[in-house]
Amino acid sequence: MRVxxxxxxxxxxxxxxxxxxxxxxxxxxxxxGDRTVGAEAGTSSVIWD
Known part of the structure; x- marks a missing residue:
């Protein structure tokens, strides 16, 4: 498999x-817990780092 x-x-x-x-x-x-805050924190930290 070519990556x-x-x-x-x-x-x-x-x-x-x-x-x-x-x-x-x-x-x-x-x-x-606020589910939207949790989801945004999980995605934004990976995308922006």
Missing amino acids: TTRTLVSLVLSAAVLFGLASAVVETSGGG
Whole structure:
């Protein structure tokens, strides 16, 4: 399997979204968590770093 830059970018973005959703679920199930803040924090930190 040949790994290209586009593939790596797609994987990073997918991981960022999944991480954001997972953290949002954890925060929500933990009580008092705002799921949008969790998702945005998970995606933006990976995209902008």
